Amino acid sequence: xxxVDANKCLGCFACSNICPNQFITREEEEGKRRTIRWSKCxxxxxxxxxxxxxxxxxLIPYSDSTPEVIEVSFDLVPCEVCKKGxxxxxxxxxxxxxxPSNLQTDSTGRSxxxxxxxxxxxxxxxxxxxxxxQSRRK
Amino acid sequence: MMRVYVDINxxxxxxxxxxxxxxxxxxxxxxxxxxxxxxxxxxxxxxxCEEAACTMACYSGALTKDGERTSFSLDKCTGCxxxxxxxxxxxxxxxxxxxxxxxxxxxxxxTCVLTCxxxxxxxxxxLALKRARARAGRATILGGKR
Amino acid sequence: xxxxLVSTICPYCAAGCxxxxxxxxxxATGIEYMLEHPANEGSLCPKGNAALEVVYxxxxxxxxxxxxxxxxxRISWDEAxxxxxxxxxxxxxxxxxxxxxxxSSSKCTNEENYLIQKLARSLGSRNVDNCAxxxxxxxxxxxxxxxxxxxxxxxxxxxxxxxCIFVIGSNLAENHAILSRWIHRAKDRGAQxxxxxxxxxxxxxxxxxxxxxxxxxxxxxxxxxMKVIIDxxxxxxxxxxxxxxxxxxxxxxxxxxxxxxxxxxxxxxxxDIVKVARMYAKSPASAILYSMGIxxxxxxTDNVQSVANLALITGQIGKEGTGVLPLRGHNNVQxxxxxxxxxxxxxxxxxxxxxxTAKFFGQTWDTISLPVGRGLTATEMIDAACxxxxxxxxxxxxxxxxxxxxSSHVKDCLExxxxxxxxxxxxxxxxxxxxxxxxxxxWAEKEGTYTxxxxxxxxxxxxxxxxxxxxxxxxxxxxxAKSMGLNFDYxxxxxxxxxxxxxxxxxxxxxxxxxxxxxxxxxxxxxxHPGTPILHSAGFKLQDGRALIAPVQYKPAxxxxxxxxxxxxxxxxxxxxxxxGSMTRRSPSLMERAPNLFVEIxxxxxxxLRINDGDSVEVTTERGTTTALARVxxxxxxGVVFMPFHYPGTNFLTTDARDAEAxxxxxxxxxxxxxxxx
Numbered sequence: 001x002x003x004v005d006a007n008k009c010l011g012c013f014a015c016s017n018i019c020p021n022q023f024i025t026r027e028e029e030e031g032k033r034r035t036i037r038w039s040k041c042x043x044x045x046x047x048x049x050x051x052x053x054x055x056x057x058x059l060i061p062y063s064d065s066t067p068e069v070i071e072v073s074f075d076l077v078p079c080e081v082c083k084k085g086x087x088x089x090x091x092x093x094x095x096x097x098x099x100p101s102n103l104q105t106d107s108t109g110r111s112x113x114x115x116x117x118x119x120x121x122x123x124x125x126x127x128x129x130x131x132x133x134q135s136r137r138k
Numbered sequence: 139m140m141r142v143y144v145d146i147n148x149x150x151x152x153x154x155x156x157x158x159x160x161x162x163x164x165x166x167x168x169x170x171x172x173x174x175x176x177x178x179x180x181x182x183x184x185x186x187c188e189e190a191a192c193t194m195a196c197y198s199g200a201l202t203k204d205g206e207r208t209s210f211s212l213d214k215c216t217g218c219x220x221x222x223x224x225x226x227x228x229x230x231x232x233x234x235x236x237x238x239x240x241x242x243x244x245x246x247x248x249t250c251v252l253t254c255x256x257x258x259x260x261x262x263x264x265l266a267l268k269r270a271r272a273r274a275g276r277a278t279i280l281g282g283k284r
Numbered sequence: 285x286x287x288x289l290v291s292t293i294c295p296y297c298a299a300g301c302x303x304x305x306x307x308x309x310x311x312a313t314g315i316e317y318m319l320e321h322p323a324n325e326g327s328l329c330p331k332g333n334a335a336l337e338v339v340y341x342x343x344x345x346x347x348x349x350x351x352x353x354x355x356x357x358r359i360s361w362d363e364a365x366x367x368x369x370x371x372x373x374x375x376x377x378x379x380x381x382x383x384x385x386x387x388s389s390s391k392c393t394n395e396e397n398y399l400i401q402k403l404a405r406s407l408g409s410r411n412v413d414n415c416a417x418x419x420x421x422x423x424x425x426x427x428x429x430x431x432x433x434x435x436x437x438x439x440x441x442x443x444x445x446x447x448c449i450f451v452i453g454s455n456l457a458e459n460h461a462i463l464s465r466w467i468h469r470a471k472d473r474g475a476q477x478x479x480x481x482x483x484x485x486x487x488x489x490x491x492x493x494x495x496x497x498x499x500x501x502x503x504x505x506x507x508x509x510m511k512v513i514i515d516x517x518x519x520x521x522x523x524x525x526x527x528x529x530x531x532x533x534x535x536x537x538x539x540x541x542x543x544x545x546x547x548x549x550x551x552x553x554x555x556d557i558v559k560v561a562r563m564y565a566k567s568p569a570s571a572i573l574y575s576m577g578i579x580x581x582x583x584x585t586d587n588v589q590s591v592a593n594l595a596l597i598t599g600q601i602g603k604e605g606t607g608v609l610p611l612r613g614h615n616n617v618q619x620x621x622x623x624x625x626x627x628x629x630x631x632x633x634x635x636x637x638x639x640x641t642a643k644f645f646g647q648t649w650d651t652i653s654l655p656v657g658r659g660l661t662a663t664e665m666i667d668a669a670c671x672x673x674x675x676x677x678x679x680x681x682x683x684x685x686x687x688x689x690x691s692s693h694v695k696d697c698l699e700x701x702x703x704x705x706x707x708x709x710x711x712x713x714x715x716x717x718x719x720x721x722x723x724x725x726x727w728a729e730k731e732g733t734y735t736x737x738x739x740x741x742x743x744x745x746x747x748x749x750x751x752x753x754x755x756x757x758x759x760x761x762x763x764x765a766k767s768m769g770l771n772f773d774y775x776x777x778x779x780x781x782x783x784x785x786x787x788x789x790x791x792x793x794x795x796x797x798x799x800x801x802x803x804x805x806x807x808x809x810x811x812x813h814p815g816t817p818i819l820h821s822a823g824f825k826l827q828d829g830r831a832l833i834a835p836v837q838y839k840p841a842x843x844x845x846x847x848x849x850x851x852x853x854x855x856x857x858x859x860x861x862x863x864x865g866s867m868t869r870r871s872p873s874l875m876e877r878a879p880n881l882f883v884e885i886x887x888x889x890x891x892x893l894r895i896n897d898g899d900s901v902e903v904t905t906e907r908g909t910t911t912a913l914a915r916v917x918x919x920x921x922x923g924v925v926f927m928p929f930h931y932p933g934t935n936f937l938t939t940d941a942r943d944a945e946a947x948x949x950x951x952x953x954x955x956x957x958x959x960x961x962x
Contacts, residue, residue, distance in 0.1 A: 010218075017217035017234060051216045053197045087223050095224050099191040106226060117228030124227045125172035125180040129146050133178050136489075150457035150464050150486045152859040157330040157873050161315070176919045177489065252317045255327045255461035256468055272472060 001062050002038055002048060004070050008056035011036065011074040011088035015048035015057065024048060031084040035073040040066065053094070079116035081123070086116035141186045141206055141241065142248055143266040147273065148258035151179030155250035155259060159183075159239075162249045168231070168239040169250055181250070181259065184208060184229050184239035192238075195224030200236065210238055289316055290747035291801060293734045295338075295391065295727035296331040296862050298612035299440065299460045300736025302801060303328060305336070305728055305747040312336050312728065312748055322802045323440045323738065329461035330860050330874060337871040338726065339748065343710050345723035346752025356721075361753065361763070367720045368678070369767040371703030372407070375676035381408030381655065385665040385674045388414040388625035389681030389757070390617035393732030394741070394791075395780035396757040397616070397623040398631060399772065400680055403765050406651045410636065410659030411674070413627045414620040415682050417662040419613040421946035422579040424621055426588030428633065430596070430832050431608065432825035435618060438571065438607035439738040439805060439817045444469040445605035448567030450560070451479045452591070453502060453577020457486035458859035460611050460737070463573070464490060470605075476567070478560050480505065480552075481577060482854055483884070483926055484919035493560060496921055499854045500581055500841035500953045501550040505557065506590040507538045507838065508546030510597060512561035514538065519565070520599030527823060528596050530833035537835030549838065551921065565598045569605030576613070576856070580951040584943040586836035593833050601831075602820040612737040613863065615727075619735030622788065622806070627659040632788035648787060650771060661947040663688065663940070670697040678764075679706045680757060681724065685713035686864035687929075689938035689949040690907045707760055712866045713932065723754035730756035732777035733799065735806070738817075741794045742803035841953035842941035845923070849905060849955035851889065852924045853937060856952075861930035868930065881931035883912040885958065888922045890914065893958060900961045903927065905937040905954050911961065925958065 002023075011034055016024040023041040028034045046059040076085025077092060095113055096104065105111050107127070112120055153171045160167030169183045190208045193201045200214035201221055217235045224230075230238045241261075242248040251259045260266055289304040301324035304316040315336060317326035348364035349356045359367075375384050386404035388397050397414070404412035416424065427434040443449065443466035456463040467477060467490055479491035480502075488494045497505055513519055514535055524531045543554035550557075564570045572595055578587040592608055600606040612618050624631035634641040642654040660668055666688060668674035677698070688694045691713075698704060698717045706718040715721050729750040735741045750756070755763075758777060765772035774780050778796040785792055790807035798804060798811065805815040823829035845852055860877045861868040868874045883903055885895060895901055897916040902909050903925070910933035920926050927934045929951065941950045 012218040012220065013232070013234075014216035014218035051198065053216075053218050053220065087219075091220065091223055094220065095191075095195055098195045098220075099224055100189075100194070103189060103191050103226070112226045113223075117222055117225065117231075120226065120228035121170055121172060121182050124182055125174050125178075128144075128180050129174040129178035132146050133175050136177065148464075148468050150461060150489060150859075152329050152458060152461045152486070153877060154328060154330045154333055154461065154859075156877070157333040157860075158328070160873055161333055176917045177484070179486065179489070252319070252326050253328050253333060255324070255329055256457075256464040257327075269472070 001041055001060060001066070003058045003060045004038055004072060005056045006072045008054045009036070009072050010054045010090040010094055011072065012053060012091055014051050014053055018051050019048055020045065031076060031086070033073060033075055034088060035071060038070040040068050077114065079119055080114045081119040082116060084116065142183070142251055142259050142261050143263065144181055145258045145260070145266065145269055146178055146180055148256045149179040149181060150256045150258070152255060154253050154255060155181050158249045158253040162242065163237070166231070166233060166237045168229070168237060170229070182227065182229055185227060186241070191224040191226060192221040192230050195220040207241055207243070209243070210236065210240060287313070290745045291318065292728055292747060293615065293742050293744040294328065294332045295335060295615055297460055298615055298617055298737035299323060299462050300615070300734065300738065300740050300742060301328055301332055301462060302742065303332060307747050310749060312339060318801065320801055323736070323740065324462045325465070327462055327465060330877070331862055331868060334871045334873045337873060338867045339728050341710070341870045343870055344751050344754070345709060345711060345721060346754060347723060348753070349721045351719055364720055364722060365763055365767040368705050368764055371705060371719060372676050372678060373768060375702060376407055376409070379675055382410055383673070383675045384409045385411040385660060385668070385677045387662055387665070387677065387679040387682045387684070388412060388620055390414050390416060390614035390620040391681045392616060392620070392757050393730070393734060393777060394616065394619040394623050394784065395732045395777040396761060397620040397625045398780055398784055399758060399761045399774070401623060401625045401631070402649060403761055403770065403772070405630070405645070405654050406649060406765070406770050407768065408655055410655040410657055411627065411665060412625055412659060413662040413665065414617070414625040415614070415662060415687060416617045416621050416626065417947060418687060418949065419576055419617060420579055420610055421948045422584030422588045422943055423610040424626070425946045426585045427592060427608065427610070430589055430592040430834050431820060432831065433819055434621065434633070435739045435819070436607070436609045436737055437601060437819040438609060439740065440466055442604055442817065443467060443571060444473065446470045446569050446571040447475050447605060448563055448570040449475055449477045449573065450564050450570060451477070451487060451573045453481065454573055454575030454611055455481065455485040455487045455856055456573060456575065456611055457490060459575070459857050461859065463611070476563055478563060482921065482924055493556065493563070495552045495556055495560065497550040497552050498921070499852055499924060500583070501838070502578060502587045503583060503590050503836055504541065504546045504549040504838040505552060506594055507541040508543050508557050509561040509564065510534065510594055511538045511541045512543060512558050513565045513598060516562070518562065519597045523599030524597060527829070528831045528833050530835070531597065534593060534597065534833050534835040537837065564594070564600070569603065570598065570600040571605060571607050571609055573609045573611060575611040577952060579948055581953065582842045582941050582943050582950045583839050584948045585946045586839065589834045589836050593835065596831050596833050602818065604818065607818070610737070615736070616734040618737055618739060619733070619741070622735055622790070623784070627661045631784070632790060645787070663942060663947050663949060666694050666697045669701050672700070675701060676703040677701055679704070679714060681708055683712040683714045683864045683866050685717060686866065686932055686935060689935055689940045689951060691932065691935040692908055693940070707757060709754070710866050710870065722760055723752060724760065725750035725754050725756040729754070730758065732758065733781060739806045740803050741791065741799070741806060743796070743799035842950050843939055843953055843955045845955045849957050851956050851958060853903065853905065853954045853956040854924060854926050854952050855929045855934055855938060856926060857930065858928045861928065863930065865930035881910070881912040881927065881933045882915045883958065884915045884917050884920045884926040886918060886920050886922045886924070887916050889925070890916045893960060895958065895960050901958050902961055903937060903956055903958050905939070905956045907939070908936045910934065910936050925956065
């Protein structure tokens with residue numbers, strides 16, 4: 001069975017995607033909260049352990065005394081622009097750590113990490129077309 | 139394989155690239171046409187950045203630089219979603235697993251470039267440059283407009 | 285596994301784009317671009333890219349069906365043909381052949397259109413028409429009168445040679461997307477582009493100068509432009525004296541249209557009118573592109589004539605990069621008209637009220653007396669159905685219950701018929717009113733020729749088998765004709781084309797063997813003729829070889845705004861849908877991009893009505909009320925609202941007021957009001 005270190009978990013989708021038996025499920029309250037559930041499994045399989053980006057999972061011997069379901073929940077961080085929740089804080093932290101800081105801002109110096117992908121596209125479109133639109137508005 | 143250049147002055151917002159991209163990628167499109175101020179249309183898709191943040195965030199080796207291209211191997215993807223959050227332009231999607239522009243490899247010319255009615259998309263750097271210069275020339279003739 | 289690539293012509297608009305359907309084991313697996321095609325060079329719009337979705341739609345009609353009350357039951361082809369021949373036959377026998385009406389289809393091939401009008405006329409009915417009536421009937425009338433030929437004068441790729449492109453009443457960027465390619469190419473070579481439209485459309489994005497005129501004021505704009513051109517002596521005197529007549533009348537007719545007066549009527553600044561007039565007249569090669577913004581008016585024919593007048597007084601016709609370029613709607617609306625599926629013309633635009641015409645076709649059609657005289661137009665047939673002057677109809681591949689104005693009225697009229705047979709690929713709103721429905725093959729499941737807007741006649745191959753018991757329209761029409769005792773023995777489309785070659789002079793040299801990729805552009809009078817991409821380069825096919833300058837006066841639209849209906853509703857199209865939407869609304873990748881009917885409204889109009897972007901609103905005209913989602917945008921002027929007509933709601937609202945001559949309804953102007961739904 002799988003032991004979860006809730007302090008390390010990023011709240012990503014890797015383990016739930018990868019589990020061959022669908023013991024790991026996820027639920028998302030759109031734009032608000034994300035929950036990941038590990039149902040207790042007897043398998044000697046550690047594929048989720050291997051693929052966890054945060055090394056938050058460990059394969060441990062089966063025991064009757066542990067709960068049937070482990071649940072980890074995250075509030076989703078709201079997008080700076082549209083205010084809808086779009087990612088867990090540990091995921092964003094991971095981005096801040098893995099992407100060099102000089103790449104974390106756009107050409108105007110604004111940080112994009114806290115902006116949701118949809119708004120990033122909107123901003124990109126606006127920036128790319130701003131000059132052209134202005135010149136056409138006379 | 140060359141990356142795709144967008145000429146906003148030519149784009150007519152017809153969304154043909156969106157439909158075509160989706161058609162050749164098994165129902166998952168990697169292009170999004172945004173309309174700015176009800177006027178300009180901007181097709182958005184992977185820039186194939188030289189320093190690609192998505193490849194840096196990807197821990198499974200699914201996203202890597204392959205020459206100019208930022209390439210993606212589906213069989214290594216865990217669907218964690220880090221790449222989606224690492225893309226500054228919001229053009230890597232996760233739909234269970236990640237998907238993004240592959241420049242229609244191994245075809246020489248991406249589908250969006252072929253289908254674009256207005257020739258707003260091209261994979262010819264020289265052409266993109268030539269058009270920009272021509273527009274600057276035109277602007278002078280037309281009294282500063284564009 | 286063997287994959288074959290079958291060359292076909294896109295079933296949507298009249299641009300005539302070619303593409304290949306990839307077929308494996310009898311199933312279409314994809315589309316491959318046809319880079320060698322002269323008009324689209326491989327590119328396709330979103331509709332073209334999604335074309336196969338329609339072929340494999342779950343909604344395809346698979347079997348003939350008959351209706352009992354509200355119940356449909358599957359019947360055999362034998363029974364269907366018996367019901368059709370009985371239904372049509374009874375009307376013809378009891379009431380006379382002119383009590384039967386036939387709507388041919390601008391989605392069908394030339395061969396099929398030829399056969400449908402032949403069937404109607406062989407049965408003695410004058411009433412055959414097609415939905416060109418709803419898009420370019422004024423072009424047929426107006427251009428035949430002024431230029432002696434109805435069609436684009438210059439081919440699409442020739443736009444690249446133009447130095448000034450004037451687009452009026454056409455949102456080609458969305459509706460004929462590949463045209464933008466050639467306009468850009470002209471711009472790359474230094475051309476200037478002018479767009480006149482009530483809306484700031486994606487086409488306006490191509491423009492160097494955009495004129496936002498009030499809907500229905502085109503004649504005022506064009507007349508004022510001509511006045512400027514005459515006053516500033518920018519006319520082409522040599523061309524006028526050598527190749528035209530009527531110029532003096534025009535000078536008199538436009539003398540009061542000062543730019544200032546036109547500015548008042550159109551809302552376009554006077555200085556812009558002067559500027560555009562000079563740009564158009566002075567350029568060494570100017571082309572005018574127009575579409576339904578010109579034609580769908582009570583003044584449609586006047587508008588078309590006005591466009592032709594402008595080209596004639598400046599000599600911007602008959603040469604490379606010039607011309608009058610009506611952009612047609614359906615893939616074969618040009619061909620349906622060429623083939624005589626029109627109330628006023630037999631094939632080859634031979635006038636139906638000329639006894640010589642009936643005599644000519646009577647000799648080859650083995651029918652002793654063909655009807656003489658103009659029949660009922662598509663729009664008139666609807667009225668006649670209402671008042672009992674038409675009792676039976678055979679409608680092929682058209683959906684008047686959605687595509688005609690004031691659609692609730694159209695449905696009532698069609699329900700009043702004694703017998704209605706509809707032949708289509710889907711159970712359209714019109715088919716639901718039928719007594720018998722016949723399942724047709726889609727474009728990929730049949731072969732034949734289509735004539736694109738640039739008069740390009742192209743062969744489209746059969747890539748797939750029709751689903752279920754569906755058959756090509758050609759087969760079905762032949763079966764119906766035979767069941768009514770006519771000798772319609774045509775084994776395939778090529779045999780029909782051979783008959784067309786014999787009877788229609790402009791198609792004489794366009795034989796099956798000669799049609800490869802890109803086809804041939806009519807007129808093509810002999811089998812060694814290369815086709816005629818540019819019309820009128822050696823004079824006009826009118827008396828003395830001269831074009832007619834036919835002046836017109838500005839007339840306001842039929843409906844005006846007032847206190848009850850303070851806004852002008854204008855209609856049009858968007859890139860991801862096509863016409864009445866029976867195909868595109870069944871295409872998932874198009875539908876997901878534009879699922880809902882919307883109405884564009886200016887922020888200044890929206891604010892006092894407390895309407896915000898995205899609100900559900902009710903739009904009302906004299907004829908009814910429709911719900912739509914509001915799009916608050918400054919791309920429409922204050923006082924004007926816009927709705928696309930791809931959704932059933934829109935034509936619930938439009939007026940059936942018509943152009944007196946061409947009988948086209950005024951889809952482009954209706955007085956309306958809007959309220960927020962709370």
